[in-house]
Amino acid sequence: MKLMDHILRGLSAIVLAAFVTLGSAPVHAQGGLILLPEQENLPSEAEQGPGLTADRLNLHRGSTVEDDTPAPRVWVSPLRLTDLQVRRNGQLARVTGERELVAFDLYVADPSRTQRLQLVTVSSINLLPERSFMRVLINGTDLGRTPLDNFETEDRDEIILPPGTLRAGRNAVQIEFRQGHRIFCGPEASFDLWTDIDLTQSGLVLDAANGGTGADGFMMGLAAQSAALAPVEIRGIDSLGAEAEPWRRALVRRLNQSLVGAPVVFDFTDYWTLEQGSRGHARITILPAAQSRVSFQVGGDGARVMVLEVAQGTRPADLLDQIPQLEPQAQADLAPLLSAETENSFADFGIHTESFSQRYAIRNHPFRLPDDWLILTAEKARIYLDYAYVEGLPPESMLLIRVNGQSIRLLPLRGEGGAPITRFPIDFEARIMQPGTNTLTFEMMVPGDPADLPCPAYDQPFLQIGESSSLFVPYSPPMSIPDMDLAFSALTPDSLRRNELSGRAYSESDVLTLSAALARARGDIRPSTLHLVSIDDLGAVPMAHHRADRKLLEDTVLITPEYEALLAQQEAAEDPFAARRQQERGFTAALSNIWALLLDKVYWVRDRIFPSNGDQLNAWLSERRGQAVLFHLDPNRPGEIWMLRSADSDMTKIAQSIAAARAYGRGPRGQVSILGHDGGWDNWIAPDRQPNLLEPWSFQNFRAAMGNFVSARPIFYTFLMLLLALASALVALRLVISTREKL
Template sequence: MIHRTLRHLGALALLLAALPGQAQQIRLDPLPDAGPAEVEEARPVVPQQPAGPRLHVQGASPESRPATTADVLLPLRALEPQPGRVTSYRMEGDAPQAGFVLFLPQDFDGETLQIATQSSINVLPDRSQIRVFVNGRAIGTATLENFDSVRAVSLPVPPGLLKAGRNLVRIEARQTHRVFCGADASFSLWTDIVLDQSGVRLGSQSFDTNPLGFLAAVAAQAARGQALRVHGTGAADRATTIAPVIAQVEGAFGGTPPRISFEDYYSVGTTPPALARVAELPLGTSPPGGYEFRRGSDGAIVMAVDPTAYERLAEVLAEAVPQNGTEQGLPDLPLGRYVTFGELGFDGLQGHGRYIREGAEFRLPWDWLLLASQRADLALNYRFDTGLPEGALLLVKVNGTTVQLLPLDDPETAGQTLPPLPIRFRASLLQPGVNRVDFEALVPGDPPDRACEPRANPVFEVLDSTQIFVPDSPLMSRPGLGRTLAHLRQEGLSISENAKQTLPAGLLLQLAAVFRGHQGTERAPSGLDPQLTLATPADLGLIEGPLADRYSADLLHALTRVSAPAVATAPVAAWDRVNEGNWLSALLRLDRIAALPDRLREGVTSMWRGDEPDLPEWLADRSAQALLFQPDMSRPDRVWLVVGPRAMPETIVESLAATHRRVDGPKGQVSVLTGEGIWDSWVSPDQPLQLHEPLTLANARAVAGNYATTRPQDYVLVFITITLCSAFVAMLIAILMRRRRP
C-alpha cells in the first residue's frame, strides 16, 4: 500500500514538473544610485530586504527602457460622471451631448481618435449618428449601428489639434426610434460611449519621465480599472500627507478621482503591468528637490518622492498642466440686475428631438436667502420651428418647478423670433449654490407609429439675449450640508478608528480630491471651519448632537435595511368604489370618523411646523448605501459621512463628484445615498436662521419675511398675544366707562 502511494506521488510530481508554469515574481526596482548594469531579472527567490525601495534610474541607456512596446490607450474621462458607471457613459434621448477630457503627455500630430459605442436595439441606424468635436473643431461622424456588441470607429484628428494636457472632446448624438415617434419613444433611445476603449492609442514610449507623462499614465491606468499604487512604509498618516498630490491629479483630469491603494515596498506585480505608481523614499535617499520621475523595470512611470515633499510636488504638477481653455466651471450670477445668458457663458440653447431638456446652470452665493414673496424675472427670447404637430409644448422650469407653459404649435408665430416674454416666478424657488433653469419640450409623434422624419431645424431656440434677474438679499444663511461641503477642504477630512479597520484607506484620499477647493462663493466671510469625519454604522453611538442622540437607531436601520419596505394597501371592495364620490357615505364611515382627530392634528402640525415630516417618518421608507448628516445645527461645520455595510466606495465618490454641477446634491441635515446613486435629503423644520450683517431699515423687510416663512409659529404667537392684549385693554376701557356713567 505504501509503495503504491509513493509511485502515485512520484507520477504526480513528474506531471507537475512537465506542465508549463511560472513562479510568482516580486518586482524590485534598482536603488536610486544604482546603474543599469546592476539591474537583473527577478528570480523566484526571496531576496534580502534592503534599506529602501529599488527604483530604476531615469536614463538614456537601452537597458533602462521598458521591455514591452505595446500600445497604450489614453482614454476619455467624462466631465460629468454618472454614478454607477465607471467605464462607460450613457447618452439618452433624441439629441444628447456630452463632454469628455482626453489627457495627453505631449503634443501629437497625425493621430486618430477611437470612439467605441453600443446602442439600444431601438435605434434606427439610417437616421442615427454621432458627431465628434475635439477642442471645438469637428473631426468626423459615425453611424450608430452597434447593437449586439461594442465596436469602435477611428476618426483622424487634424494636425496640431491635440495638445499636451487637457483636451476637450464633445460628442453630439442624433438618435431616431426605428418604430415609434414621440416623447415616449425618446426614453428608449440610448448609446453607451465605452470609455475604457475610447481615446488615443499611443506607444508606451510616449510616456516621458516627467509630470505630464506621469499624469497621462495614471489616466490610462484608471481606465483599466487599476488603482494607483502607493508603495511605502505603511505609516498611518500616509493618506494625509499624499492628499495634495492626489487632489492635483483629480484636478488635472476632472471627473472622478482614481482609486488609490497603499502597498509595502515589496509586493507582487499587477497584471497587466502598472503604467504609473508612487514610491515613498526613506530618509537619506531622497533626490535633490525631494522628488524625481523615473521609469521602473516594468516600464511604469515611477514618482519617487520624499514624504515631506508632497506639498511642493503638488505645485509642480499644477504648473506642468497647460491651460488649454478646457477648464469649465459654473458661472456666478450677479445679483440685483438683469444678466443675459451670453454674459453667463451660454451661446444660446437649441432643442432637437421629441423630448427635449436643455438647461442653463449657475451659482448663487451661499449667504443669499429669500424665502418670502419676492419675485425673480426671466425675460425669455426664443423662437420655435414651423410645422410642429398640434399639442407641442415648451415648459420653463426653475429647479424642477414649472413656472411657464408655452405652446409650440401656433402657425402664426412659428419660425420667427418672438418679443421678450416676461416670466415672473417666486425667488424662493432658487437656492444658495447650484441652480438650473430648464426648457423642456414635448413634441407628439406625427404619426406616432412610424419612425420620425428628420428635422433640419431645431424645435426651439433660446437666444443668448435672454435675461434673468435675481433680487439681492440680506447676508443670511441656514445650517445645511450643502453650505458646509462647499467650504470643505482636504485638511478638514478625518476618519474614525472603526472606519480605518473596515474601509479602504484610499477612500479618504478620493474624498480629499473631490473636496479639493471651494465650490461656491459668499459675499462675507463664512466663519466656517468645516470638518467631515468618515465613519461606519458602529460609530453612530459615539456621535454627539441632538440628531444622533434621538435618531441613531433610525439612521442605523436605514443603513442596514436591504431595501425600502413596500407599503401594503388593503383591497378596496367594489361597492366602496361605487360610493367613493358620495359625500354622505364618506361622512358616515366609522373608520374615517375615527381618523378625523389624527388628521386634524396633522393639519395643525403642518400649519405650525411646515410640510416636512419628522426624521423617523422620513427614514421609514428609505434604504441608504451611505448617509451624510449634521448631528448638531448649532455646530453646522461638523458633518459625518457614514458608509453602510453594502456600499461601494466608488459609488460614493462618483456621486459626490457629480454633485458639484447638480441641483440635487446633499442639503438639509440628513442626506441618504439611494441605490440609484442619488442623494435624497431631509431638511429639518427647526432650521435656525443666521444674519451675517447688522439689521437696518433697508434689509428689515427681507429679514422679517425670511423669519416669518421659516418660523410662522413665532409670528402667530406674537399676533395672538397682541390680539389678546388689545382685547383685554378694550374690555378694561369698556368696564371703566360703564362705571363712570350715572
C-alpha cells in the same frame, strides 16, 4: 529415463537448427548498431498522409528565435469623460437620447507616433442604423461620421486621424451621438435610444514602448489608469517621515484638480509590493534626496512613472508647480456667482445660445447666490427670456422651466413660431432660490407627428434660447439660515474624521476615495468637517431636539430595492380571508378610522404651530431608502456634517455623486439628505429652522428681515398675532367695563 533422453535430444536438435539458420542469414554490424536493410519504393512525403511530415514535426519542436520575440504591448490612451452628468456603470458610459454632445479629454505624449483612434461601443436594438451615427471632433476638426451598428455585442470602429489633428498634452474631444428610433417618434421613444461606450478601450491605439515619456506621457498614463476607476499607486511616501502627510494631501488634491471628470483614486504603498493582476499605466515614486527634483521614467512594466526626489523641508508646491500639466482645470472653479438687485445675463453664468435639436432634452445650469442672501417671503424674481422656435411644431410641444427642481413656467411652443420672442417675463417666487448653489433647468418636449413612425430627418434646431436672456435677483439683507449646502461646499480632503467604530465601516481605501472627490477646489471657503459614522455609532450624531428613530435610520441604509420589491410582491398576493376580517370589524372599525383621521388633523395643526414637536423627520425617513445619509441637525454646529453609509454600498459611486453635486448643483441641502440608489439626493428641511440677521437692525433692512423671520414660521406668528389681538380686546373690554362702573 529413456523418455527423458529422447526429449533432451529433441530440444538439442531444435536449438542447433536455430543457430544454423541464424548463421546463414546476412548480418551487418557496425559499431554495435544493427543497420536496417534499405527499403525500396517508399511513399513520398505527400503520400504519407497523416504521418510525421516536416510540418507536423515542427509542431512538436521548440519555438524558434522569431517566435520567442514578444509581440509589442499595445494599449489605449483612453478618452476621459469630463461630464459627470453622463450615467456611468464601471467602465461603460451610457449616452441616451436622440442627439447628445458628450465631451472628453484625450492625452497624447507624441502626436507623430499614432494616428489611429478606436471607439468601442454597443447600442440599443431600437436604433435605426440608417439614421444613427456618431460624429467625432478633435480640437475642432471634424473627423466625419461613424455608423452606430453594434447591436448585440461590443465592437470597435477605427478612425485614421489626419496629420496635425492632435497636439501634445490635452486634446479636446467631442462626440455627437445621433440616434433615431426604428419604429416610434417622440419623447417616450427617446428613452429607448442609448449607446454604451467603453471608456477603457476607446481612445488612441499606440505601442506602449513608443508611447512617449515626459510629463505628457505621465498624464496619458494617469488618464489610462483612472479610466477603469483603478487606483493610481504612489510608492514610498512614508519615507518622508513627518512630512509625509502634507505630501499625501497635496498629491491627492493637485492630481484631481488637473484631471477633469471622475475623481482619481490613489493607493499609497511601499517601494516593493506584490505583482498586481494587471499592469499599471502610471504611478508615482517618492525618494528622499539631498536635492529636490522631478523626473519622468518608464517602468519595467511599461508604466509611466513620475519620480519625486524630495529634500527635507521641501514644500509640495515647490516641485509640483514646476509641472505645467498639473495646473488646475476649469472644473475646479466655483459655479458663477450672481449679484442681487441687478439683471444677470445668461452669458454671465455660462449659458450661451442653447439649441435643442431633439424631441426630448433637459439641460441643467448651476449658478451661485451669495452665502448671506436669503429670501423666505413671497417676493418675486424674474427671468427675461429671449427664445425662438420653428413653425409647424405639434400642438403639444412645450418648454418647461425649473429652478432647483421646482417648476416655475410651462411655455407652449405654438402660435408664434419662426420669429424671435424677446424679454418674455417669467415671474417666480424668489424663495425657491437659496444661498449657495442653485440650478436653472430647461426641459423641452416635442411629440412625434405621427408618433408610431420613425422621426423624419431634421438637422435644424426646434428651439433656441438666447444668451441675452437674464435673471433678476431681488435684494436681501445679509442673513443666514441653517443649511447643509454651505458646509457641503466647503469640504476638503482634510475634512474627513473617523473614530474607532467607524474605522471598521470605512476602510483606508474608502477614505482615499472620498478624499479624491473632495479634492476639487470647491472647498477653501470656510473650514468644515465630515464625520464618518457607522450604524453602531449613531449615538455620536447630534440630533438637537429632533428625534430620529434608530430603526428607521437602519432601514434607510440596510433595506435594498430588491428586498423592498420582494416585500411588495408578497403583500400583493391575494389574502382569501381579507374580506371576512373586514366584515367582522364592522362599525367599530369605521369609528376607529374616523378618530384616527381627526387625530391626524390635530397633529398637523400642532406641528405647524410648534414645528419642533411631532414626528415629521421619522415620517419622512420611513418612505426613503438610499446608500448614504448626511446629517446636519444641530444648528449650533453649522460647519459639521455626519455621514452614514450602507454596508454594501460602493464608495466609488458615492464619491462620484458627491463630485457631481459639487460641480453641477442639485446636491445635499437642509438638515438630512439621502443619496438614493439612482444617484440623486433627497433632502429634508426642518420646518422650525430660524434665520439670523448678520447686521444691525435699521430702517433699510427692517421690512425684509422681519418678513423672513415671519415667513420662517408663518402659522406660529399668525396665532401669536391672534393671541395679542385677543389680549388687546380683553384689556379694552376691561377698560370699558371699569369706566362704565365709575359712571
